Amino acid sequence: MTAIPELQTPAALVDAARMRANIARMQSRMDALGVKLRPHVKTSKSLPVVRAQLEAGARGITVSTLKEAEEFFDAGITDILYAVGIAPNKLPRALELRRRGCDLKFITDNVDGAEAVARFGREHGEAFEVWIEIDVDAHRSGIPPEGEALLDVGRALHEGGARLGGVMAHAGGSYALDTPEALQAAAEQERAGTVRAAERLREAGLPCPVVSVGSTPTALSAQSLQGVTEVRAGVYVFFDLVMHNIGVCTMDEIALSVLTTVIGHQQDKGWAIVDAGWMAMSRDRGTQAQKRDFGLGQVCTEDGAPIAGYLIESANQEHGIVARTGGMDPDIAARFPVGTRLRILPNHACATAAQFPAYSALLPGGVATWPRFQGW
């Protein structure tokens, strides 16, 4: 195995010890709350990471694309939830996966979609398992727990010949919060709304075995998950600066960073220029609207110790500009000479990871390459 000093830059480093601690923390929390954990693998898209989650006790996975479903099914994982509203043009691929033996489930939040799924299923002799997406915080997709739309979609599925497998919600609004009290309230709102939707379906004589909720902030904040059968969460496996600002991880729990090299300076401006631009960091500015703005990333030493006040201030495709916040550093060229290697903590692990075809995983014996995949 190679060692960190031999890596080409930029590289996506995964601190495997931190990752395993993050996995253990979430799994033990879900065990204590009495629910299944179904990790969202859109964060890593990498088999060694997902294997570590399953070995720690996760049951099934959540995916954001059918490509993820296909890749992980080919690797032997069968219990898969595709958690983005299904488009009618994707049904043939979903059917193919089910016919190959994949226990694929997917979601919808509207009658047109439900009818299209049921019709396609009848035409092909397949009772697709569909979960209904519930909107608990007016964040994005989903049907409110109250109102007729929920029952209309439930009936369109059930009476159309699909298998109504459950309800699911994602409290995406929790990303805008940053106090334990607000996060606990968001978790309870997510739980209560999703359980209420399940109860309404059952009261209407419709099946609803699964009640699935989840986001990393609410999963780590929930005080009770009564009525819930499983939790989905993704970014906890790596964490990032957005999660740090929300308050659900410390900076030294962040397992993903970008290794980079100083390639020049503009000393008059207090800039060190590094070879991690937006192609490496992504353009995600998730901390911009939070209590602390980390630019495009927090600068750390090559060993991973944060260097207070130094951020990636801006970036072009393959150039990152490192500068000090709160006053330019006139000694930046002496502080970070050409060739200096730094690590950058990302705003959003899902976005930064997606820029790389593989991770460089830091293991006790050296650095291993963990491939990840791209595309749909």
Add this chain to the structure above:
Amino acid sequence: MTAIPELQTPAALVDAARMRANIARMQSRMDALGVKLRPHVKTSKSLPVVRAQLEAGARGITVSTLKEAEEFFDAGITDILYAVGIAPNKLPRALELRRRGCDLKFITDNVDGAEAVARFGREHGEAFEVWIEIDVDAHRSGIPPEGEALLDVGRALHEGGARLGGVMAHAGGSYALDTPEALQAAAEQERAGTVRAAERLREAGLPCPVVSVGSTPTALSAQSLQGVTEVRAGVYVFFDLVMHNIGVCTMDEIALSVLTTVIGHQQDKGWAIVDAGWMAMSRDRGTQAQKRDFGLGQVCTEDGAPIAGYLIESANQEHGIVARTGGMDPDIAARFPVGTRLRILPNHACATAAQFPAYSALLPGGVATWPRFQGW
């Protein structure tokens, strides 16, 4: 070959006719101005695209990573400029490419870098060809044309045993402009500064055969390129909304778009939700600070006709939110029912293209798959 209606979404469409027209426009302009065109292939990272540029008359290519250099050299292209300041740790890979027969050139803008290159070259019996990066607009990297630093770097290379091949500049500041007059002035500033740097090196008895300038906005605005030997430009091959706002292309010259499908609605909010989120569009918000903000992209029909006022307003990883600017559309669900397919024009073609492992190229006979690569 497949047809557009058979494509899975999201997909990165390249309108090959528009692309060829964009290539012809830039090439004929460079021919008329009497300079070589060395296209920057970081935009497409795709061999069919680059082949079309070379067949139209381009001479050599510019790359932003050594991975690009390796991929395109393996495809038979030898005249390659790596146009990001070289980090010392990349010299062994650069050496390997040169030993395999690649006419690889790279750049530096500082004495430490120049000395590291010269020293490594002496140790390995290789006279690397290095160009000096010139700063013409205080935009990012480079040395000012005036002052001692330029001659110091030139001497460190030349006397250290490297081959001083020329000077190069990139007028990145042109991206902040949007009038023909300002763009012409930026082009002249880029030309004059780079030529001046070359003259100063020559006056000091140093070689400087190449004078390389370029950015898409300045290349399309320059009135004279006297003293310049070659121009580099990248995004012109596809164009995008940022270039449209700058004023160097019309909307119907944009050759790259993202095909997407409507998966649901939040009718109360005037939202249609599509399966192109930031994973497909990228997080690039390049038009945010320009005269017209296109959100995360301009919505068009499946055939590519812009639908005035409809943008991707915001996005999550695999969800894009389509909304009307200047007042919500209460009829959005009827306008764009579930299953509707739309095309989205991107803010920044380089960033959006990078999210996809391949393009779906629209050719007269149907859709071809043009692979592209990722990583460093």
